[in-house]
């Protein structure tokens with residue numbers, strides 16, 4: 330042990346731990362971290378300096394600084410994994426600044442790093458960032474995709490089950506979605522943005538209000554996200570809320586049939602989309 | 618050479634399971650003796666990770682290794698976490714449950730780091746009580762690992778190795794001796810790594826860890842980002858000559874190469890183990906030479922850290 334020129338002085342364990350965490354999680358300079366009100370409330374600067382031993386090559390600040398630097402990198406990487414599109418939009422310097430502000434306001438209190446980003450969208454809304462609503466919704470989309478990835482696996486209804494449904498029973502059929510599924514309506518084109526980050530052939534949208542409807546679904550452990558038209562979104566929403574297929578079709582037709590869209594076209598489109606959902610394994614059960 | 622006091626199995630040479638290798642393992646089922654898994658990655662029991670783990674479990678022994686037990690924290694034990702850990706340990710039928718001799722945060726705040734212990738009587742009493750509670754709760758042997766540290770404290774009243782030895786005896790727990798962590802801390806704090814190993818009760822060692830690190834000149838960071846260095850292999854051989862047959866595992870967490878490379882690194886341990894046996898039997902102690910490490914590939918994290 331390097332008991333370099335420092336006499337032993339007893340230190341209560343809880344005081345030491347609260348001091349250490351306050352310094353390690355402070356995002357300012359070493360000086361600011363050691364002298365912050367929270368840190369000095371536990372141990373005065375001199376008392377803390379006495380307790381930390383230097384090595385032959387590193388000062389007291391350097392040694393605690395290793396933990397401070399690693400804390401920042403770990404938290405930043407944790408958010409970057411959760412929110413790659415937000416990182417893309419903001420760029421690294423601004424993303425890092427936001428990381429510091431976020432974890433200062435919402436330090437992790439979970440045993441898993443998977444939870445560290447859960448309050449990020451609401452935090453973004455509380456900032457003065459330009460385009461904060463767009464960024465918050467983009468972050469919500471990214472969280473939703475992660476949630477579907479981690480959802481429990483539930484088998485979808487099989488082709489045999491579907492084939493067994495008598496033709497006249499479809500009208501009153503009620504559907505339940507698999508667990509690895511979610512449906513979203515965004516006021517901004519955040520799904521278009523997400524797709525552009527994912528695939529460079531897609532164009533980046535303007536950051537202006539423009540609705541995006543999306544469903545996220547995992548099948549055979551492959552998570553996919555699909556853009557929906559407004560009427561498709563409404564149909565799927567009604568179905569997973571427990572409306573019968575006949576009533577859901579009826580409701581969608583009433584709202585979405587207008588001069589631009591004739592009824593037959595609409596019926597053809599939503600019917601083919603509905604079949605696609607069945608084939609993709611969106612539903613876990615059908616009650617007839 | 619002393620047998621492991623609980624006759625826990627010597628599982629052979631294992632590899633830390635990492636998600637980048639799931640597909641390779643599920644397609645090839647390589648001849649690995651066992652896998653260690655980071656408990657926290659599977660506690661929710663959902664998604665592809667858990668599916669892959671269940672498939673792998675059908676063919677290999679699994680040991681759960683946690684990072685969030687926070688055994689040294691003054692916060693109350695988190696029984697929600699412990700319940701999930703117990704469920705996973707039962708499902709995997711892990712021969713022991715391991716974590717680290719450290720704390721990760723206080724006042725409900727988690728730094729997600731393995732923070733250094735204050736080596737005092739107060740800490741010792743606190744940790745021993747908690748280990749006993751956890752061991753009873755989980756119904757399995759708790760095995761705790763020495764961590765790499767970058768700082769020491771004037772308030773500590775005993776060296777790390779004395780603390781660990783007393784903790785293990787008083788709590789009646791097992792030890793996971795990470796020889797890379799001994800090497801890293803010995804360099805950072807200028808102590809003799811062999812003195813550390815000599816102080817550890819060999820019959821309580823249930824497992825070894827091996828890993829690479831990043832040498833920054835003034836200090837060493839435990840990055841698990843490279844091949845194991847010669848000095849760590851030598852320490853492994855030395856520790857092994859005292860303890861004999863114990864499960865040995867290679868950790869690789871940054872700049873992770875192909876599964877074959879990681880597995881080959883783990884299997885290098887066999888040569889050192891054979892050598893240690895030979896030494897234990899009194900037939901000489903020549904160090905078996907190993908492949909030269911490939912060009913070091915530093916991950917962004919190791920590069921960025923300065």
Ligand SMILES: [Fe+2]
Nearest residue numbers: 762795826868
């Ligand atoms: Fe380790």
